[in-house]
Amino acid sequence: MQNIDILVFGAHADDAEIGMGGTIAKHASAGRSIVICDLTEAEMSSNGTVELRRQEADAASAVLGLYARENLGLPDRGLELSRGHIERVVQAIRRWRPRLVFAPYWVDRHPDHVQASKLIEEAVFNAKLRNYLPSLPAVQVEQLIYYFINDMEHASLAVDVSEHYETKRQALRAYRSQFELSASANAVETPLTSGYLERVEARDSLLAQGRGWAYAEGFAIKRPYGISFF
C-alpha cells in the first residue's frame, strides 16, 4: 500500500500536462511523489494510435519526474457515472492513498473532461466510506483540487511555475501526435494542431500577470481549503 503525495486524474494522457504540468514538475523536483492516472487510452482521438499515445505518455512522465503513471483503460467517449466506473477510480485512490487528488475542472468544452470531473468527485467521496468495497482500506483525501484543460473560469488558487515552465513545454512536446500536424502521414487538423500549445502558454502567462511571476497554473476548489495566514 502506497502513501503518495499527489494523484492526478486525466481523461486522456496529456490532460494533466496541459492543466498542471508545471505544478507537477515543481513538486516532483521538490521530492514529492506524484502519480498520474489516465482514465482512458484516448482511442477516439483523431490523431495518433493507442500505442503511440502510450509511448508519448511514457516520455512525458519521464520529463516530469513522475513516481508512476497508470491507465485504467475505461472507454474513451464512454465515461459514465456507473457503479463500475466509480469502483475503478476508487480502487486507484485506495491503491495509491494520496494526500491530494487533482481532477479536470467541472466545465470544459470536451464532454469527457466534464464526465471525468464528476466521476472523480464521486470516487473521492466513496473512497472514504469504509463499508464501500471493504477489501481495500478506506482513504480520506485531504483535498480535491480541479485543474483547467480547455476552458478557464475563475481560478481560486494559483501556483508559480515560472522555474518549471520549460519542463512543462518539454512534457507537452512529447505528445507530438496531438500537437504537430506533421507528426504522422494521415494526420488531420484539430483544435490541438492549430496553435493550441501557444494558447496554453498565453493562459499561463496571463494568470501570472501582476504577481511578478512569468507563468502560473490556476486551480479551483469546491470545498474551502484550510489555511493559516500567518
Ligand SMILES: [Zn+2]
Ligand atoms: Zn483530454
